[in-house]
Amino acid sequence: MAQPKIRNMEEFASLSGISRPTVSKYFNDPDSVRASTRAKIEASLKKHDYQPNVFAMNQNRRTTKNIGVVVPNLADPFFSEIGRRVELACIDAGYSPILLSSHGSPEMERDNLKTLRSLKPAGVLLAPFGRMSDEAAVQAFDEEFPLVLFDANMAKVGQAFVGTDNGQSVDLMVEYLCRSGEPPCFFEMRNPTNPNANKRRQAYIESMERHGQEPRIFQAEGEGWNFEEIGSTEGARLLSSKAFSTNTILCSNDRLAIGMLSAAYGLGLRVGHGTGCDLRIAGHDDHPFSRYTCPPLTTIAQDYEAIANRAVSELFGILEDDERLSDRTETTFDGRLIMRDSA
Template identity: 60%
Template sequence: MAEQKVQTMEDFALASGISRPTVSKYFNDPDSVRSSTRQRIEAALAKFNYTPNLFAVNQNRKQTRNIGVIVPYLADPFFAEMARLIERRCIDAGYWPILFSSHGQRQMEINALETLRSLRPAGALIAPLGRASDLEVMRKFAEDVPTVAFDSNQDIGDAFVGSDNFQSIALIVDYLCRTGEPPCFFEMPPVNPNAMKRRAAYIQAMERAGQTPEIIRVGGQSWEFEAMGLEEGKRLIAERKLPTNTVLCSNDRIAIGLLAAAYQSGLRVGRGEGCALRIAGHDDHPWAQFTCPPLTTVSQNYSAIVERSVEKLFDLMSSGVKSESREEILFDGQLILRSSA
């Protein structure tokens, strides 16, 4: 029997002399079988050098251990960091995260939802594209699969977890107004609800401070925010069209591009003597502390957003009951002071 070729769980059960249901029970949960049986199975695993196809085992369960994760643009380090934290949290809880990127495209997001549905996930964590999303398709998916939305607050799923843009933008506008010229607002294309909320929050905070809002709009629907910040920043600097020497960018990726534009234009950025511009951002992008100068920003609470999103999803999965009303959970941002503003 030692030379018997063992390829399937049925082969393994036959070769080891242990019933197929018992073997299956062991692979679902080793602690669910008696200690003596577990020792026999583990000895047989070593003897026959057998490794089960755990994906097939998972798919044959009434409820799989798959957790779907969809983000808009995995090349964005913000979403890469969120995905990393979600993956770690799911693995620690005994689930298999399956990650998709929508690549900023409507059809890719639809394809991801369809592929994920075929994998029979136990639940899903989705950061929707936003304006480009097909909400009808997303809502149909969420009717069948416990779903929590994060980052982009589209009306899908049983709950949304994200940042309070009105709190965080007000926090940094107040700081910038107190420490120098009031900021103009260099905004990203309105690809998702965050962009529009941050613009509204900026206007509200400036008016509350008795200042006149000045908004600089970047065109297009691309997710290449650094390139937009660079090219539009160089143009504005060359044409002397910045209305103030303080610029609040709607996200850190645009701010990183604007920092490069200032450098290429020969302008020094920062708070000290001889500085021509102050530049600030939003998100506390993973690279924000490594720019030159390091970027002043307002952070999103990555770990809290991920923890609450996963916790909420697990609650939905275990209860099997959809919420009567969609819950919105928002976390405050924290001002991160660095050298750029």
């Protein structure tokens, strides 16, 4: 006959014949109990197949081992990849990450922070929407818990920010495109969701001017996270009308560039930098799919691992030294040019 499922630590302690405080002490630190007691508890764990509720245990602690990780949209492979790396870095440091997606909704971002507040996290790593975020809600959360921002910055919010140097990365791409062919036009959304887009546009303008070229900016209608669809629809419209003044297009991000590649294919335009090519297309982010497009996409690689590790180390540094809460830091990493067949 199957054994009844143990619902909580009290029931486990009763069935094991060990006091509840001793069991709790073991789960907090196995080495803190005598070896004979530890062996008895571990034998009971195996016998009853019991796993404690870590989050419930944390609620009874003054400082929990929970680390909240909030990203705008886990359906976006960029955020799923960087979120995965942040999650693993937390686990390696002995913390329990709680990874939440805002699913493209600033309202859900606010609700995610509300949920985390109830879990009493030791700290939170947030990739915010930026201008679309509920700034008051983020600031209120920042006043209660250690908060580190990554990917997108918000002025005067969080104890630290970690991301990519968009000025350096865009200039690197513009220099390459100008050197290897016609100077690039810039393709972006008219109302970008992510504040990095605005920084990339400004970086493009400044870089083109440094290279003695006239900036040429083309904006797509549409909002939200359907970048590929917007890039394809608006890209087709602009390509069909021959709106671009050069044969080189730098897209604000890889997902727009993937849509632009689709639009070019639909119009029978050959993309690449070889003989007989009609168009060069480049992007930014080194999206996980960018190497598998046709042709493979020339882009800028962000250092996912460095961003994730630095964001986590910044948060843990704050947890270890409360004095750092008053000293906001900003760290950005250089992008790396990835030359592929599209440009």
